[in-house]
Amino acid sequence: MARIALFIFSILICGLRAHDSTRCDYFDSVDLTNARKLENGSYVFQGILIPAEYTFKHVENQTSIRGCVCEIKPCINLCSPAVDSQGSLSWDVKMKDGNVVNKHLEDLFALQPGSNMQCDWYYDFDPANKSEDMWELLENGSLAVPHAKPSPILPKQMYCFVFHVNNGTLIAKNCIRKIRPYDFPQNYTQIGYFAVMAAFLWLSVISYILWKTLTSKGSHCLLAETGCKKYKLYVWGTATVLLVVSVLADNFVSKSKWKPNFGAYSGWIATDSVSALIYYYGPMSLLIFGNITMFVLTAVDLIKTGITIQIKSV
Numbered sequence: 001m002a003r004i005a006l007f008i009f010s011i012l013i014c015g016l017r018a019h020d021s022t023r024c025d026y027f028d029s030v031d032l033t034n035a036r037k038l039e040n041g042s043y044v045f046q047g048i049l050i051p052a053e054y055t056f057k058h059v060e061n062q063t064s065i066r067g068c069v070c071e072i073k074p075c076i077n078l079c080s081p082a083v084d085s086q087g088s089l090s091w092d093v094k095m096k097d098g099n100v101v102n103k104h105l106e107d108l109f110a111l112q113p114g115s116n117m118q119c120d121w122y123y124d125f126d127p128a129n130k131s132e133d134m135w136e137l138l139e140n141g142s143l144a145v146p147h148a149k150p151s152p153i154l155p156k157q158m159y160c161f162v163f164h165v166n167n168g169t170l171i172a173k174n175c176i177r178k179i180r181p182y183d184f185p186q187n188y189t190q191i192g193y194f195a196v197m198a199a200f201l202w203l204s205v206i207s208y209i210l211w212k213t214l215t216s217k218g219s220h221c222l223l224a225e226t227g228c229k230k231y232k233l234y235v236w237g238t239a240t241v242l243l244v245v246s247v248l249a250d251n252f253v254s255k256s257k258w259k260p261n262f263g264a265y266s267g268w269i270a271t272d273s274v275s276a277l278i279y280y281y282g283p284m285s286l287l288i289f290g291n292i293t294m295f296v297l298t299a300v301d302l303i304k305t306g307i308t309i310q311i312k313s314v
Contacts, residue, residue, distance in 0.1 A: 025257040025273040027157055028070035043067055069110045074141040076109045077160040091170055094136045122173040135172055189262045198239040200287045205231045211294040215301040246279045
């Protein structure tokens, strides 16, 4: 029995390690297929040296090498996949000390070509004609839009740039979704997360009850009123704790790869990020492992019981 449990646990750990091959958030990385590779395994992307330990093969596309360029240099998204024609564009950037400095964008940022943001539509900021569309590019790659709601700071996954080199203009496009991130009362992603975790917790309760009922460890009070209250407290309490921890991390953790990113890239959490191990795959794997263990224990006990009955009948 111990060997079976160890085997199942090993499979789950291998699955987690396979997913952990992504060093950073997928949207904080770039495709290095056409980048220059050095002998030591490093890559050069837009003049930025990406060490070998900052590269990975994406779990869903093992032939694609990606580099965590945004961990080396702040990134900004480009709406267009082409960057060769952008030239050397200068723009006013608000630095951490509050000063606004005119800088070459490629000196401060890594330009992520071809944004993969999942948007319902884009809103073009028009500061020349609308005062509420005024924006400032910050040193960390975020966009400061004083009149934006629910937050005046748009992270890089919420906007992209279109360059017009001929007239030296930079157009910012806001990524609009029907389900807005960081807006808890309307964020169905967080409600869905709570429901999914609660469903798997209830499955673990069912597995536990079946194990106790169908084996020699059974008890007539498993489904009594007191027992049901304990199960409800376990399920709803654990699901609530998981949700609260995830929401707090989503709002207060600075690095994107450690945040669940509710609705940031889709109608779910960021499953391509290592953070999914903490908020999703980790808890789910533990619950599945527990369910499988109780199933195996129940099956073994039933088999032993059947053998005993056969021996007695003989």
